[in-house]
Amino acid sequence: MEKRRADLIADEIEELIFGGTFADGDRLDEHALADRFGVSRTPIREALQKLTLSGLVTQIPHRGAFVHQPGPVELMEMFEVMAELEAAAGRLAALRISDAALDDLRRANAECLAAVTAQDTDAYYIKNERFHQIIYAQSGNSFLRGEALRLHRRLRPFRRQQLRLRGRLAQSMAEHEGIVAALESGDAPGTADLLRAHVAVQGEKFHHLMSSLRPAAE
Template identity: 45%
Template sequence: MVALDARTRADRLASDVSEGILRGDFAPGDRLDEHTLAERYGVSRTPVREALRQLASSGLVEVRPRRGAVVASVTPARLAELFGAMAELEATCARLSAIGMTPVERRGLQEFHASMAAFVEINDTEGFAAANLGFHTRIYAGAHNAPLAEIASGLRQRLLPYRRAQFRTPGRLPRSHAEHGQVVEAILAADAGAAHATMLHHVSLVEESFERLAERRAIRTS
């Protein structure tokens, strides 16, 4: 239980720091000192170290010799490349899921998607974001291609802070849930082409939602 609580604190801290980076509280090149972060967020240095490791794996933070952890500089062009790669990988997973998911897996995906409506109804962005990870993970598994699932999961980890942030765009939760519904419908119908197209469209809208959010934040802080 102690280890689980520590991991939960680290996960929450990683989310808070990533939100701060995306909001502009920490600028590219800023040093992220463990002691300062621990004091700022009211935690010990142990979850800070774990949170920084998570952020380094996502690309938001770089660990540099003699400087420690610093905020990385991610260009819009680089981010577009990452989202483009993510869209293609997720679309391929959806296509393969439409072909190869078992009846049990299809029912599980359908039920899981239906359960996410509860988060939409109360506008619970954190709950929806956590469930969203589970939704996409089910599609990775349903592709029944371990190397592809591993690559998709790794790239998703890199983009996780950006994908979580886009849920703060007004009206994004119901739109995301509806897009998921189109993907689920195609998979249940074993329509590989539609599954690929709807997932590709969904991830492209994720990128657009994050871009709109970033633009509004830039206007507010300029």
């Protein structure tokens, strides 16, 4: 499905933030952005709202929208919680996933592999989102699914960014294969451990992620 204009603009603003064009605390002026992208203010407002949901932008009443870059402690804490939510969803899904959902998961994974082969990071991320959303749904726990989706949206720009680290696409794909195998065999503890490790940003990987975000914070 083709992306809506507001979604495309949100992605482009995200790139400008990570590229250092807009720094932490900068005000994102709707008029200037509308001129920059050659659109009315409506899709700009929608794009800023989308970025607000991810936490990358903060809306202040009567003042406007401002770039918000979480610090390393806040970002690490969010990834730690996300890893535990994913582990819980995976553990439950291993016990409850349907055959039809397993087929959907395999298809999503095959599309991820096609994106890796094409070295298309953006396409991989879109298919990767679908992969994880199937697992959330198959947990059979609507509250858990809602919380996982909410934090997933907030971490979206940072999860996308880490996929651009050298070798991360292939590594992520290999981790997917293990997760699918664990779900197929109904291995609840194994699925939880694999998903926790898949999402957690630790050690060298976190160092590289923060280094990639540094231009936007300086």
